Amino acid sequence: MESEKHHGSLKAYVTGFIASIVLTIIPLLLVVNHTFKKGTLTVAILGMAICQLFVQLFFFMHLKDEKKPRYNAMALVLGIIFVFTIVAGSIWIMSFNEQVH
Amino acid sequence: MQQSITPQHEHEHHESMKVFGFWIFLMTDCILFACLFATFAVLRTHTDSPFTGNELFEIPGFTAETFILLTSSFTSGLATLAMNKGKVKPLIGWLAVTVLLGAAFIGLEINEFMKMVSEGATISTNAFLSSFYTLVSTHGLHVSVGIVWMIAIMIQLKKHGIQSVTKRKVQVMSLYWHFLDVVWIFLFTVVYLMGVM
Structure with missing residues (x-):
């Protein structure tokens, strides 16, 4: 069950x-x-x-x-933060380079 | 009573720790893909007229790849369902279907790459194509590893049947497969759909 x-x-x-x-x-x-x-x-x-x-x-x-405590979900949240930081950060910082549109 | 329960409980705890360890691996793999996605996002406009996504990508091809991978994600889910009911034969059967779908996906992808290369769009042609091939083939490599892994698990299931270790292996394997499906959905959206827009 x-x-x-x-x-x-x-x-x-x-x-x-x-x-x-x-x-x-x-x-x-x-x-x-x-x-x-x-x-x-x-x-x-x-x-x-x-x-x-x-x-x-x-x-x-x-x-x-998942049973509590939800370690898998915590790992996932951390992963999402990393991914967002890398992708959004790269796009943002490269937008200052005029050669990149 | 206490003594008869404890080792069993400890063993289960051990297996669930391994699943957690695998989640951490998946998150590090996420970082790898995030870097490749970021590179692609920055370099996707670095191309000249005959080699844009609009010219190179073929909608029927990548749509077929997407539906094949979505279906294989579903069939690997059906495999875990069969496992939870303790049925070895359907479990191995659904894993076999998943392996075949994965192989079909890889076949289509190789076919797509060969077509593009024959049109002169190689990995060294421009920055857009370098980032495209790196990103898409990293995913393809993951799927290929998954196929080999799944065949290995099928052999183990045939030998040892369903017990706590093989159960955990199937569980982890299907997490990996769903994860690759998620990565592909973003590839489909960011690389292909936004490429043909």
Whole structure:
């Protein structure tokens, strides 16, 4: 009983799979049909990629089912901080270089 | 009573510590990919007319790769589900499906790279392509390692069946596979979709 609760169910996997398919098709259609201007489009597709990250984390990687204390989730938060700092920091600092647009 | 429970409990604790260790590895791998993504984001405009993402990337190709990898993430989830029910045969079966999907993904990616190279877009052509090949092939290499790893686990499962060690191995393996799927989603969005925009 406990192990079933701990590792998700078929329903959770199918829901996660359908959600990830939908979250892939929508940005693809948006880009192919040139629905929005470039700026809006970029924000929209990045937003959907982040949604999909959470789908994978909760439906497939069972982040929510972890027992307390939640060390795995803490490691993940630290990882996200690192990734954000590296990516956003690099883009920001390189924007001062006039050769890079 | 106390004595009969303690070793078992300790063992489980040990296995869960190993899963935690793997999460830490995944986060360091995140840092690797973050560096490559940052490089790509900075260099993606450093290219000239015939070699832009718009000219080079083919929508059917990378869409197929995306759906194959998404499906393989799902099938590796089904494998863990079969494992939790204690069924070895479906477990190995779903792992085999995942391996085949992973191999199909790698095949498509190699095909894509060969096409681009034959058009003259090699890793040394310009900065955009250098960062593109480095980023995408690092992911491809991870998937290839995952395929070998998964085959090794399938052999171990056949030999030893489902017990706490092989269980943890499958669990860690599927975390790795879902992680690669997440990385690909950002590749699909940042490299390919924003490339053809």
